[in-house]
Amino acid sequence: GDSKYGMTPKQITEAYRIMMSKGVKHFGIHCMAASCCLDDNYYPKLANMLFKIVVEMKKLGINIEIVDLGGGIGIPYRPSEKAVDIHAIGEGVRLEYDSILAPQGIKVAIYTELGRWITGPNGYLVASVHGRKDTYKKYVGLDASACDLMRPAMYGAYHHMTVLGKEKDEPAGNFDVVGGLCENNDKFAIDRALPKTNYGDIIVIHDAGAHGRSMGYNYNGLPRCGELLMNERGQVKLIRRSESLDDIFATFDVDEDFNYQS
Incomplete structure (x- = not known):
């Protein structure tokens, strides 16, 4: 797309390999895929994508310790809009974790950046x-x-x-x-x-x-x-x-x- 963020899947693999060759020991992955999204399924879908990348990197000997889902969770700026269900979102991410990472014995720390969701309405x-x-x-x-x-x-x-x-x-x-x-x-x-x-x-x-x-x-x-x-x-x-x-x-x-x- 036309976003200034991120890189292609092929570039991700190459970037990790370059960092490993330079002696980097600890790795994470971060995504900035949306802004002010009011879809409860957004975070779980994003987690699914990132968790699968973690599994693929594990096969290459790259152990990712942190998965940062970024921000993107929105707030209802218009009176007609409905607020997200943050508990349903969290449960959706947990189900993806249990489905993709847990069977592989992979443990990661999950970070979020929910500044808008926390401070915006207040x-x-x-x-x-x-x-x-x-x-x-x-x-x-x-x-x-x-x-x-x-x-x-x-x-x-x-x-x-x-x-x-x-x-x-x-x-x-x-x-x-x-x-x-x-x-x-x-x-x-x-x-x-x-x-x-x-x-x-x-x-x-x-x-x-x-x-x-x-x-x-x-x-x-x-x-x-x-x-x-x-x-x-x-x-x-x-x-x-x-x-x-x-x-x-x-x-x-x-x-x-x-x-x-x-």
């Missing part, structure tokens, strides 16, 4: 309305931008959003919900049905716990927002302050005596 980007415009389209402008949540701007990802206190209000139309960057793709939503909004209304963008702050950046010299953490008792603590202009320039270092003239 984070929200909270912004306020500070602009409205009605031209060729209707726009709602926020005091947040793609600097705070890049996914919608980068590849059109959907994030559900609600206007606090107006969750049950009827839509007043379809709006593009945008940030203030000088990039036309700085949009959190396109043609999204929303209730009537006023200046100062709070809009909550859901499922922003993954690929939010970690993908943040300082385009246009904008400082990134802070982060608040709520514990199980409902107590809230500031765990990361908002950036300042001093932070933006903290890594800028030019000697005052530097001669700019040629």
Whole structure:
């Protein structure tokens, strides 16, 4: 396919042989095959493929100790989507292990990278309305931008959003919900049905716990927002302050005596 990841089965075998010839003693295998998959069968099917590679490598004298199934387990960004059954997924992987590896007497450690599944639903980007415009389209402008949540701007990802206190209000139309960057793709939503909004209304963008702050950046010299953490008792603590202009320039270092003239 067109993925930048991985290698062909033939290349995998050759790669292990090269590493063995250079004295490598411990081996693992890792796969990055999907992103935000809501199919409970995805992980078991992937495990089946990787476990079979482990068996084939064993025949060549290559003992793989770690199988990393990577990430790929998704979350339901849209209200109409159904969450995965993580217990059914785990049981499916176990059945593949017992069917393929156990009969060969092979034991491996199984790793996963479920960052999105763990953090995604537990984070929200909270912004306020500070602009409205009605031209060729209707726009709602926020005091947040793609600097705070890049996914919608980068590849059109959907994030559900609600206007606090107006969750049950009827839509007043379809709006593009945008940030203030000088990039036309700085949009959190396109043609999204929303209730009537006023200046100062709070809009909550859901499922922003993954690929939010970690993908943040300082385009246009904008400082990134802070982060608040709520514990199980409902107590809230500031765990990361908002950036300042001093932070933006903290890594800028030019000697005052530097001669700019040629």
